[in-house]
Amino acid sequence: MAKPLTDSEKRKQISVRGIAGLGDVAEVRKSFNRHLHFTLVKDRNVATPRDYFFALAHTVRDHLVGRWIRTQQHYYERDPKRIYYLSLEFYMGRTLQNTMVNLGLQNACDEAIYQLGLDLEELEEIEEDAGLGNGGLGRLAACFLDSMATLGLAAYGYGIRYEFGIFNQKIVNGWQVVLAMPYDTPVPGYKNNTVNTMRLWSAKAPNDFKLHDFNVGGYIEAVLDRNLAENISRVLYPNDNFFEGKELRLKQEYFVVAATLQDIIRRFKSSKFGCRDPVRTCFETFPDKVAIQLNDTHPALAIPELMRILVDVEKVDWDKAWEITKKTCAYTNHTVLPEALERWPVSMFEKLLPRHLDIIYAINQRHLDHVAALFPGDVDRLRRMSVIEEGDCKRINMAHLCVIGTHAVNGVARIHSEIVKQSVFKDFYELEPEKFQNKTNGITPRRWLLLCNPGLADTIVEKIGEGFLTDLSQLKKLLPLASDEALIRDVAKVKQENKLKFSAFLEKEYKVKINPSSMFDVHVKRIHEYKRQLLNCLHVVTLYNRIKKDPARPFVPRTVMIGGKAAPGYHMAKMIIKLVTSIGDVVNHDPVVGDRLKVIFLENYRVSLAEKVIPAADLSQQISTAGTEASGTGNMKFMLNGALTIGTMDGANVEMAEEAGAENLFIFGLRVEDVEALDQKGYHAREYYDRLPELRQAVDQISSGFFSPKEPDCFKDVVNMLLNHDRFKVFADYEAYMACQAQVDQLYRNPKEWTKKVIKNIACSGKFSSDRTITEYARDIWGVEPSDLQIPPPNLPKD
Numbered sequence: 001m002a003k004p005l006t007d008s009e010k011r012k013q014i015s016v017r018g019i020a021g022l023g024d025v026a027e028v029r030k031s032f033n034r035h036l037h038f039t040l041v042k043d044r045n046v047a048t049p050r051d052y053f054f055a056l057a058h059t060v061r062d063h064l065v066g067r068w069i070r071t072q073q074h075y076y077e078r079d080p081k082r083i084y085y086l087s088l089e090f091y092m093g094r095t096l097q098n099t100m101v102n103l104g105l106q107n108a109c110d111e112a113i114y115q116l117g118l119d120l121e122e123l124e125e126i127e128e129d130a131g132l133g134n135g136g137l138g139r140l141a142a143c144f145l146d147s148m149a150t151l152g153l154a155a156y157g158y159g160i161r162y163e164f165g166i167f168n169q170k171i172v173n174g175w176q177v178v179l180a181m182p183y184d185t186p187v188p189g190y191k192n193n194t195v196n197t198m199r200l201w202s203a204k205a206p207n208d209f210k211l212h213d214f215n216v217g218g219y220i221e222a223v224l225d226r227n228l229a230e231n232i233s234r235v236l237y238p239n240d241n242f243f244e245g246k247e248l249r250l251k252q253e254y255f256v257v258a259a260t261l262q263d264i265i266r267r268f269k270s271s272k273f274g275c276r277d278p279v280r281t282c283f284e285t286f287p288d289k290v291a292i293q294l295n296d297t298h299p300a301l302a303i304p305e306l307m308r309i310l311v312d313v314e315k316v317d318w319d320k321a322w323e324i325t326k327k328t329c330a331y332t333n334h335t336v337l338p339e340a341l342e343r344w345p346v347s348m349f350e351k352l353l354p355r356h357l358d359i360i361y362a363i364n365q366r367h368l369d370h371v372a373a374l375f376p377g378d379v380d381r382l383r384r385m386s387v388i389e390e391g392d393c394k395r396i397n398m399a400h401l402c403v404i405g406t407h408a409v410n411g412v413a414r415i416h417s418e419i420v421k422q423s424v425f426k427d428f429y430e431l432e433p434e435k436f437q438n439k440t441n442g443i444t445p446r447r448w449l450l451l452c453n454p455g456l457a458d459t460i461v462e463k464i465g466e467g468f469l470t471d472l473s474q475l476k477k478l479l480p481l482a483s484d485e486a487l488i489r490d491v492a493k494v495k496q497e498n499k500l501k502f503s504a505f506l507e508k509e510y511k512v513k514i515n516p517s518s519m520f521d522v523h524v525k526r527i528h529e530y531k532r533q534l535l536n537c538l539h540v541v542t543l544y545n546r547i548k549k550d551p552a553r554p555f556v557p558r559t560v561m562i563g564g565k566a567a568p569g570y571h572m573a574k575m576i577i578k579l580v581t582s583i584g585d586v587v588n589h590d591p592v593v594g595d596r597l598k599v600i601f602l603e604n605y606r607v608s609l610a611e612k613v614i615p616a617a618d619l620s621q622q623i624s625t626a627g628t629e630a631s632g633t634g635n636m637k638f639m640l641n642g643a644l645t646i647g648t649m650d651g652a653n654v655e656m657a658e659e660a661g662a663e664n665l666f667i668f669g670l671r672v673e674d675v676e677a678l679d680q681k682g683y684h685a686r687e688y689y690d691r692l693p694e695l696r697q698a699v700d701q702i703s704s705g706f707f708s709p710k711e712p713d714c715f716k717d718v719v720n721m722l723l724n725h726d727r728f729k730v731f732a733d734y735e736a737y738m739a740c741q742a743q744v745d746q747l748y749r750n751p752k753e754w755t756k757k758v759i760k761n762i763a764c765s766g767k768f769s770s771d772r773t774i775t776e777y778a779r780d781i782w783g784v785e786p787s788d789l790q791i792p793p794p795n796l797p798k799d
Contacts, residue, residue: 028105028112031059052118053096053126056109060099066794067103068186068195074791075154079271081288081784083148083155084264086302087141087295088256089236090159090198091133091166093447093607095185097124101451102146102188129606131165132200134240134565135526136633137334139607140412140770141295143633146444147770149189149196150470152787153778157187158260160252161200164235169565169604171581179204180259190446190470193791201259203232239567240526241340250348254356257301261309264290283316287327291782294406296334297342297398303329303405304359312355322363330781331402331409332439334630336416336424337530342398343389349396360396364388367404371431385427403428403435408781410437413631413652415672439777440655441631442770445472448637452611455494456642460762463487472769479763488755495618495642495758502616506600512588515595518557519748522613522643523621524605527566527573530628534722535730536562536621537579539741540599541698541707544587547596555596556745561613563602575718577601582707582714610634615641618754619744622647623737625728627672636768642758644747646740648733652768660764664757668740669733678732685723688731695734699723 035058036042042051075082100106113120133139141157148155161183180201187196205226232255237244268289269280292302303325310321335341349357364387375381387404389395403409403425411417417438421429429436450457450469460468463481468474481487496516503516523536540560547555562580566573584599602609620638622629622645629651639645639656646666647653657665670678689696703719705712722730747754766772778784792798 024105024108025111025115028059028108029115031062032056032112032116035059049122050126053123056113056120056123057096057127060096060103060105060109063103063105064099064186064188064195067188067193067791068197070193070791070794070798071195072197076271079289080154081782082264082267082290083153083778083782083784084260084290084292085141085144085148085155085157085295086256086260086292086299087138087157087159088253088298089133089138089295090130090141090145090157090200091135091138091607092130092142092185092198093139093611094124094127094129096127097451098146098447099186099188101446102150102190104191129608131606132159132162132236134166134236134238136240136631137296140441140633143442143444143447143770144774145187145196145198146189146446147442147774149187149194150192150444150446151771151774151778152189152192152194152789153196153774153784155196157196157198158256158263159198159200160233160236160256161202162233162236163202166236166565166606167238167568171577171601171603179206180255180262182259182263192788193793199260199263201233201256203230203255205229238565239569241335241337241528241530242567242570243340243342244569245342245344245348247348247352250344250352253298254301254305254353257299257305260299261302261305264292265309283310283314283320283324286324290328291784292329293777293781294329294331294402296332297402300331300342300398300402300405301353301356303401304353304356304363307359307363308355311359318362322366325405326407329406331406333399333402333409333411333416333420333424336419336630337628343395344398346388346394346396357396360387360401363401363404374431381427385431399425400428407435408437409435410439410781411630412439412441413655414438414440415627415649415654416630416651419627419672437780439773439780440652440767441633441636442768442773443633443636443640444770445469445640447611448614449640453494453498453615453641455497456491456615456762459487459490459494462490468766470771471766472771473766475763475766477763478759482756482759482763487759488752491642491759491762492751492755495616495755498616499618502612505612510600510603512598512600514559514598514600515557518559518595518598519618519744520616521558521560521619521621522617522638523561523623524563524602524610524613525632525634527564527570527576529572529576529721529726530624530728532623532625532728532730532733533562533564533576533580534718535623535733535737536560537576537583537702538695538698538730538734539737540583540587540597541701542694542738543597544583544590544593545694545697545701547593548590551592556748557596559598559600561600561602563605563609563613565605572717572721575715579702579707579715579718586707610637614638614643617641617643618748619643620645620647622651622653623669623733624648624650625733626650626670626675628728636765639761639768640765642762644744644754644757644761646737646744655767656765659767660761664760664764666740666744668736670729670736675729678729683726683729683732685726685729685731688734689723692731692735694738695731 032055036047036055039058040051040054100109110120145157181204182199183202185198187198232251237249294300306325307321310316311318368382368386371382371385387397387400389397411420421436464477499516499520503514506512506514525531527533566577580601587593587597587599614637617638620643622632622635626648632651635652648669649667649671657667689699699719702715708714775786778786
């Protein structure tokens with residue numbers, strides 16, 4: 001049961017979490033009881049915690065709907081340029097607490113629920129995560145929606161309402177006649193009365209689906225066949241950074257695009273609120289009123305689909321339609337890994353989307369004619385730049401379609417955008433350099449600081465006020481205070497409280513006891529070879545061997561936590577999880593080691609678990625091979641929440657080091673140029689294996705079955721990969737990584753100096769707000785200005 005706050009604690013929280021006025025508390029209680037009674041038809045004698053959760057959810061929702069309706073009315077009346085963010089993934093996590101935070105209701109709800117003898121945190125834990133995403137790309141879309149609403153942009157997220165989102169991880173040994181049914185989710189901005197919409201489409205068979213000509217047998221078949229149509233929105237493909245050319249996935253991609261474009265055009269035509277008559281029939285102004293952002297190539301079919309509508313349906317001539325399409329659409333690239341790029345077989349398009357294939361051929365022909373005119377006789381360039389890849393299986397390169405069919409192409413961190421220009425789309429950059437931009441990713445400080453780490457948020461508010469919550473660059477005001485004794489003490493105290501709380505959670509959920517004064521060394525992200533969880537494993541095994549060799553030596557105690565999901569079809573990723581748990585089984589039960597080293601695999605890593613582990617972390621591992629992680633956003637969350645980073649010069653780590661000073665991060669390993677040089681020379685893992693005794697010992701133990709005594713050959717595949725075909729050069733960075741980890745230990749022994757660096761990192765994390773990212777998209781790509789205009793709340797008259 002949550003303890004009531006003392007007056008001073010309440011005063012501390014007043015500014016950030018909304019003043020719990022007596023009237024508000026009474027109103028929340030009244031509304032809660034009314035919903036329990038009338039909506040859920042329960043009384044206090046029979047209500048379950050789940051009923052209380054729904055009563056609270058309905059209470060909070062009541063505060064949303066007036067603002068939501070008002071916001072949409074406001075957009076219809078003002079008719080601003082609309083922003084459409086198209087994504088196959090929106091990894092939203094939980095919604096209740098986020099809504100309370102953004103509406104400034106959290107304290108009132110907390111107090112009301114406490115007065116009713118209930119625990120708000122307990123109720124919040126009942127909500128399932130909305131897991132409609134795999135990882136970074138889907139979570140970025142969610143952060144962007146929060147920022148677009150907070151910045152007052154008339155923005156809409158469009159995606160698919162999967163019946164089955166990302167799987168829960170348990171670690172134990174007839175196409176033309178589909179209807180798209182919209183499900184709308186409100187997206188509240190932070191304390192600005194703006195509530196935008198995320199519209200997710202669900203596939204529905206029409207009521208008369210195949211039922212016109214039934215006899216009794218045919219009728220039953222027809223009803224069962226409805227499932228085939230509705231399968232389109234059944235399940236999220238669980239691949240991260242990997243293309244699996246499945247027909248159902250192509251259907252999903254077309255489904256979301258087709259439904260969304262119908263909606264966009266309907267809204268464009270009937271601008272004034274409540275008006276259903278087509279007002280605009282001329283599409284000349286379409287790009288002035290509509291911006292479509294493609295989150296990776298997954299919604300790339302928006303380009304040929306918009307062309308189809310303009311040319312076939314609206315009878316716009318081709319050149320005009322192409323100009324409109326390019327001006328309207330923009331493309332964000334999220335990866336340079338070749339296995340992640342979407343390349344659809346032409347044969348699949350012939351079968352499913354023949355008209356779109358015609359349109360793509362026509363787009364490509366005009367594009368190649370243009371290139372040939374500029375580079376006469378350069379046949380190889382034409383081949384490289386074509387949307388159609390010739391070969392055994394003719395394929396459509398969706399990334400090329402996106403570059404050709406948009407007016408702006410951006411990468412998601414400076415280093416990634418440079419790689420995009422210099423390698424992935426080099427030919428296209430030479431053709432149209434002005435098209436290419438960088439938009440370094442960001443995270444929403446509402447969820448990733450205020451919601452998940454209220455103790456730290458309060459500490460910051462006491463020092464610099466609360467302006468940083470909507471202007472994160474204000475955290476710079478903490479820099480002069482980095483050596484302030486009181487701040488150092490407060491920041492360290494908050495971290496210790498978060499660690500104790502997370503320790504209690506681990507004990508309750510996973511039945512593992514950990515040492516809360518140990519360094520919490522955290523590596524959470526999707527399991528993938530390029531993210532190099534294996535490098536972390538080698539460090540752990542080496543540490544274990546050092547403790548065993550010299551148990552009397554003083555060691556900095558560590559709790560190493562590794563978490564993340566592996567795509568079900570990705571064998572190596574599943575082996576990596578097995579290795580982590582196997583190392584844990586040995587290390588955690590070795591009496592010589594005691595509580596100096598613990599290895600925990602965090603099962604079912606998801607948004608709501610990230611919100612618990614990130615505020616408790618001391619060390620954040622961001623150790624991908626340089627040139628492989630486009631940006632990363634977990635790195636930013638750890639930085640904002642007072643963890644120090646050990647990382648390579650990859651993705652946004654480069655800009656984090658630039659902002660905070662490289663001396664305030666633990667940077668190690670090959671740079672992009674070194675990786676390229678090593679590729680030229682040839683990477684030979686055995687050279688490192690032969691030269692480095694500690695590495696050899698660790699690899700031999702993994703190989704020989706030391707960590708899998710019941711199955712000695714269990715990890716043969718892993719070791720074989722590391723020694724003979726490791727694209728991500730784990731051994732090449734081992735030595736530098738070990739040395740860097742020793743520096744981490746050394747600094748951790750000096751808590752005051754450690755906390756000073758923590759404060760400097762927090763103070764320099766302002767750049768990594770998604771508000772900054774979205775402001776840049778708005779100005780540089782969409783041609784709109786963020787607005788701090790407050791729409792009047794529902795209880796006040798308009799204007």
